[in-house]
Amino acid sequence: MSGPDSYFKKRISYLWKGHPFAFDIGHTIFSSFEVDTGSDLLLRTLALSGGPPPQRILDLGCGCGILGIVLAWQFPDAQVTLVDRDLLAVRYARHNCAVNAIENARVIGSVGFEEVLPASYDLIVSNIPAKIGDRAIEEAFILAPAQRLRAGGAYWFVVVSGLNHLIPGVGTRHQLHLKAVKKRSGHTVYRLLDTL
Secondary structure (H helix, E strand, O other): OOOOOOOEEEEEEEEEOOEEEEEEEEOOOOOOOOOOHHHHHHHHHHHOOOOOOOOEEEEEOOOOOHHHHHHHHHOOOOEEEEEEOOHHHHHHHHHHHHHOOOOOEEEEEOOOOOOOOOOOEEEEEEEOOOOOOHHHHHHHHHHHHHOOEEEEEEEEEEEEHHHOOOHHHHHHHOOOEEEEEEEEOOEEEEEEEOOO
C-alpha cells in the first residue's frame, strides 16, 4: 500500500462506537504504530461525561488527527478545528479527514494558538506531549486552552503519568477548576472546566 507521500509508514485502524476509522501515519508522527493508549483512554472517558453535544471543538496538538476526527464523526453538527505545530502532522491530519470522509473539520498549522482565529470552544481536547518541557506544558497546553473555553466549556486532556507531578500544581497555582478523572495504563485524564 502506498500512502499520500514519501513519508508514509503504515495505515492503522480504530473502532469507535462500532464505526471503523483508518489513519495513515507518516514516519516521526506521534502514534506511529497504533492508536495510543492515552488517546483511547481520553476518548472513552470523555464518552462517559455526558452533557449537551458541543458545537465548537478544538484538538490541540492533533498529530495525525485521531482525536479530532473521531469527535468530528461523533458530533457531525459541530465545527471541529485540529491544530499542530508539525507540518507533516498537519498534512496527515488533512489527509485522514479525507480518508474518513470528515467534512466538518479543518486542520491548521500553528504553534499553540498563534494561527488560530480568536474564538472560544465548548470542548477542547489534547494528548499533551510529554517532552516539550514543563513551562510549555503549563503555558501552551493548560493556561492557553483554559482561556479559549466558552462559558460552561470543558478542556479534557490526557498525559503520561510521569507528568502527574506537574499538572495538579499548575491547577492550584492558577486556581483552575482542574480534576484528575481517570487513571489507567500509565496515563491520566484530566478535566478543566471554564470557571467564568
